[in-house]
Amino acid sequence: MKVGFIGLGRMGKGMAQRILSGNHDLAVYDVFPKAAEDFRGTAARIASSVADLAKDREVVITMLAEDSAVRDVALGAGGLSASLPKDAIHMASGTYGVETIRALEAAHTAAGQTLIAVPVLGRPDLAASGQLGVIPAGPEEAIARCEPLFQLISKRIFYAGTKPESGSAIKLANNAVLGCAITAMAEGFSLVRKFGVDPRVLYDVMTEGLFAGGVAYVGYGKTMVERSWDKVGSPITIGMKDAHLIAAAAAAAKVPLPSHDVYVQRLLGSIAHGDADLDQAALAKEQARAAGLE
Amino acid sequence: MKVGLIGLGRMGQALAARMLGDGNDLVVYNRTAEKTAETVKAGATAATSIAGACKDREVVITMVTGDPALQEVTLKAGGIRESLEPGAVHLCMGTHSVAQIKALAAAHAEARQLMVAAPVLGRPDAAAAGQLGIVAAGPESAVAMCEPLFKVMGRRVFHAGLQPEHAAITKLANNFMLGCALGAMSEGFSLVRKFGVAPQVFYEVMTESLFAAPAYKVYGKIMVDESFDKVGFTTLLALKDFNLIMAAADEARVPLPSGNAFRDRLLSAIAHGGGDKDWAIVAREQARASGIE
Numbered sequence: 001m002k003v004g005f006i007g008l009g010r011m012g013k014g015m016a017q018r019i020l021s022g023n024h025d026l027a028v029y030d031v032f033p034k035a036a037e038d039f040r041g042t043a044a045r046i047a048s049s050v051a052d053l054a055k056d057r058e059v060v061i062t063m064l065a066e067d068s069a070v071r072d073v074a075l076g077a078g079g080l081s082a083s084l085p086k087d088a089i090h091m092a093s094g095t096y097g098v099e100t101i102r103a104l105e106a107a108h109t110a111a112g113q114t115l116i117a118v119p120v121l122g123r124p125d126l127a128a129s130g131q132l133g134v135i136p137a138g139p140e141e142a143i144a145r146c147e148p149l150f151q152l153i154s155k156r157i158f159y160a161g162t163k164p165e166s167g168s169a170i171k172l173a174n175n176a177v178l179g180c181a182i183t184a185m186a187e188g189f190s191l192v193r194k195f196g197v198d199p200r201v202l203y204d205v206m207t208e209g210l211f212a213g214g215v216a217y218v219g220y221g222k223t224m225v226e227r228s229w230d231k232v233g234s235p236i237t238i239g240m241k242d243a244h245l246i247a248a249a250a251a252a253a254k255v256p257l258p259s260h261d262v263y264v265q266r267l268l269g270s271i272a273h274g275d276a277d278l279d280q281a282a283l284a285k286e287q288a289r290a291a292g293l294e
Numbered sequence: 295m296k297v298g299l300i301g302l303g304r305m306g307q308a309l310a311a312r313m314l315g316d317g318n319d320l321v322v323y324n325r326t327a328e329k330t331a332e333t334v335k336a337g338a339t340a341a342t343s344i345a346g347a348c349k350d351r352e353v354v355i356t357m358v359t360g361d362p363a364l365q366e367v368t369l370k371a372g373g374i375r376e377s378l379e380p381g382a383v384h385l386c387m388g389t390h391s392v393a394q395i396k397a398l399a400a401a402h403a404e405a406r407q408l409m410v411a412a413p414v415l416g417r418p419d420a421a422a423a424g425q426l427g428i429v430a431a432g433p434e435s436a437v438a439m440c441e442p443l444f445k446v447m448g449r450r451v452f453h454a455g456l457q458p459e460h461a462a463i464t465k466l467a468n469n470f471m472l473g474c475a476l477g478a479m480s481e482g483f484s485l486v487r488k489f490g491v492a493p494q495v496f497y498e499v500m501t502e503s504l505f506a507a508p509a510y511k512v513y514g515k516i517m518v519d520e521s522f523d524k525v526g527f528t529t530l531l532a533l534k535d536f537n538l539i540m541a542a543a544d545e546a547r548v549p550l551p552s553g554n555a556f557r558d559r560l561l562s563a564i565a566h567g568g569g570d571k572d573w574a575i576v577a578r579e580q581a582r583a584s585g586i587e
Contacts, residue, residue, distance in 0.1 A: 098489070133503055158499050161490055173482040174499055180478030181505075184552045187474070188467040191539075192488035194546035195392065195463040200452045201429075205468050208450060209415045209427050211475075214507030225583035227471045246485075253488035255584040257481045259474065265551065291548040 001025070001148065004053045004060035006073055006080075007094070008035040011120070012063035014127030015093070015153050019061075020044055021130075022152040029053040031069075050076075054083035059146060061091045061118075067100040067245070074104050086112035089142050091149070092164070093118050093134075095175070097245040098252055101168045102110055114142040117164035119171035120154070123233075131155045137167030169249060176246045179239060179263035181216045182280055186266070186287035189224055199225050223281035232279045239280045240267050295319065295442060298347040298354035299338075300367055300374070301388070302329040305414070306357040308421035309387070310338060311445055316446040323347035348377035355385045355438060360534075361394040368398050380406040383436045385443070386427075386458070389469070390415045391538040392545065396464045399432075408436035411458035412444070413465035417526075419517050425449045429468075431461035466539045470553055473536060476573065477556035480580035483517055487586055493518045517577040525572045532573035533560045 001024050008030040015245040020026050020042060025070075029047040030036050034124050036046045050073055054060055058082055066071045067190030070092060074080045080090050081104075090108055092101065092115060101117050108115040115140030134150050136143050137160035142191050160166040185206075189199045203225045209215035223229055243264045250257045263283075270276070270286040288294045295318050312319055316495055320338040323346065324330050331342040340489055341347040341548070344367055348354050350476050354374055358364050364386065368374045374384055375398075384407065395411050402409040414440065415427030422475040428444050431454040444451045454460040479500070486496045497514045501507075505514075516522065536557045543550050556571045563569075563579040581587045 027358055078412055121499065133499070135499060156502060158495055158502075161492070163490055166486070166489050166491045169486050169501055170491055172504060172535055173485045173496060176485065177478045177482045177500060180474060180481070180502055180552065181471075184471050184474030184478070187548070187550045187552055188471045191470070191543055191546065191548050191550065192463050194465050194548050195459060195542070196457070197454050197460045197464055201452055201581065202464055202467055205415065205427065205429060205452050206471060208452075210472055210509040211507045214505050214510065216504040217507065249489070250485060253485065253584075255481070255485050255488050257485065258558070259477045259481055260554055262551040262555055291546075 002056060002058045003027070003149065004029070004047070004057040006030070006050065006053065006060060006065070007063035007069075008038075009065065010124040011127045013038060014124055015061070015063060015120075015132075016044070017128065018130045018152045019149060022148065027053045027057065029058075030228065049078060050080060051078040051083040054080050055085070057084065057088055059089045059091055059149065060084060061093055061149070063093045063259070065094065066241070067097050070094060070096055071100060071103065075107050081107040081111045081113065082112070084113050084272050087114075089114045089116060089146060091118050091146055092189055093120055095119055095171050095242060095245070096168055098165045098168050098249040101165045105164050111203050114139055115164050115245065116142050116146065117167035118146070118150070119167050121174070127153070133158060135160050135167045137172050138164045172242070172246045172249050175242045176257065176260045178216050179243060180259040182220050182283050183259070183263045183266055183287070184223060185217065185221055186284040189229050190288045190291040190293055194291060220281045223279055224284040229279040229282035230287070232277065234275050234280050236267055236270050236280055236282060240271065243267060295470050296350055296352045297321070297443065298323070298351040299357070300324070300344060300347055300354065301357040302333060303359065305421055307333055308418045309355065311336060311422060311542075312424050312446045313443060314338060318443070321347050321351065322420070327455065343372060344374060345372050345377040348374055351382060353376070353383045353385050353443065354378060355387055355443075357387045359388060359389050364388060364390055364394060364398070368528040369401060375401050375405050375407070378405070378407050381408070383408045383410055383439055385410045385412055387412050387414055389465055390462060392459045392462050392466070392542040395459045399458045406429065407435055410436045410440055411460050411461040412440065413461055414448070415465070415468070427452065427453050429461045429464050431455045431464075432458045445535060463542055466535070466542060469535055470539045470550070472509050473532065473556045474552045476513055476576055477552070477559055479510065479514055479517060480559070480577040483577055484580045484584040484586060487581070489586060513574050516572060516574040520578065522568070522571040522575040522578065525570070527573055528570050529560055529563050529573045529575055530569040532562065533557070536560060
């Protein structure tokens with residue numbers, strides 16, 4: 001298959017390498033030329049622009065960090081909707097907002113192309129080993145054509161439905177539940193600390209009981225107990241970016257999200273106290289501060 | 295060991311069976327005497343009063359529901375405090391408020407008795423299999439006396455501290471996080487439903503990614519199936535639990551905004567007639583708030 005890949009950050013690089021391992025005809029592009037250097041000397045062609053990449057592709061995958069970036073790539077002059085052949089597919093794999101997905105869908109449909117949203121679950125190491133979860137959403141025929149690509153990048157496929165925005169909604173809702181879990185843990189830890197209990201005890205109770213096997217609790221809980229939020233996996237700024245997308249989706253669909261609102265307020269408090277670049281587990285610090293503990 | 299046990303509900307009966315199986319000398323008491331029949335058949339002696347269940351005992355366990363019941367069996371005339379020998383241990387294994395546990399610990403100290411709080415994690419079937427988690431706190435020597443009993447009841451003891459309320463608050467904080475998880479899941483389900491997603495798909499995404507934990511698997515499934523009539527834990531009891539948590543947080547001056555949001559959902563669920571349903575019905579309440587039901 002003739003595949004294009006745009007966005008060679010930590011996630012994108014691993015995914016593109018997996019596609020290449022499936023012996024597809026791959027073209028890659030990143031707005032920062034350095035990011036494509038790893039593909040020099042491989043079978044992949046390094047394109048010089050979005051238009052140069054898109055001109056003869058059947059499927060182009062985008063893996064970008066921001067909605068504004070995917071809008072530029074897809075909707076701008078020389079962007080995907082202007083450059084992809086008719087009948088080609090844009091597979092949008094970043095965590096994008098519902099409004100953005102709707103805008104991309106409209107533009108591609110108008111150009112005779114198809115948009116599918118395929119957000120992914122997992123970190124860069126899973127991307128590199130082809131062990132992600134993928135959540136494809138969009139017209140069935142387009143999803144079926146991309147199936148071989150899903151097989152290369154993922155170990156599990158969650159079919160979300162025929163509307164691209166459904167994939168986006170699932171990914172955002174999963175992140176919303178994560179934000180709430182982080183906030184609730186922070187509250188639980190500050191509560192027991194105020195009574196003189198070592199937070200480690202609550203961590204053990206949680207992770208050996210109701211929350212055993214839950215990466216959200218095992219991972220973020222450990223960072224909170226060890227106060228190692230300087231080692232940043234997912235920073236508070238990224239949490240805030242996703243929270244905005246979640247709130248926008250909820251507003252569009254008219255869904256009140258009181259627990260998620262609490263998370264947003266804690267994120268803001270963290271940023272106000274200068275912790276924007278710490279790992280999201282630092283919400284425990286913000287909660288402790290609110291409880292008079294720090 | 296010479297053990298007394300007060301409170302033979304499903305959990306109490308399971309604990310009694312484990313202790314008898316390990317050869318302990320067990321005297322039991324229950325307000326409704328019929329409930330002791332099975333345990334007596336298995337080798338226990340039934341006492342006709344609390345005093346009878348405390349006589350000569352090294353450890354007396356209470357497994358009763360709610361603070362008022364615990365307060366009564368402990369402090370009333372002829373209660374545990376009046377009947378237990380000096381140096382003996384009141385091992386309190388129900389889930390109770392911090393304030394109640396503190397009050398009883400003080401009362402026992404005055405009578406030169408010891409108190410250990412050891413609320414359990416797990417359902418009666420886990421108790422019957424000796425697979426409970428036990429969160430224990432109290433004076434070291436008293437906890438040590440209880441260790442042989444913990445060993446036959448549980449798979450794991452979590453030592454929470456030297457004051458009995460340390461165990462109470464740890465158990466409550468764990469319940470707190472479970473409630474918040476239910477609230478958050480409810481919100482997630484409503485959001486995806488509004489975008490045309492089948493709840494089952496979201497359930498799979500959650501429980502096969504970040505949330506592959508019993509809390510999400512068990513309660514997420516109830517939400518997907520809307521099987522709120524099969525009641526594990528009622529909304530009314532959940533509210534009671536959350537009120538205990540909030541009272542502890544008030545006392546300690548700890549704001550719990552997630553807890554407040556969840557408690558409000560519980561109240562609305564009860565207002566809409568869901569008090570006696572399983573508390574996972576907060577998912578329906580969230581859907582209602584979103585204009586879905």
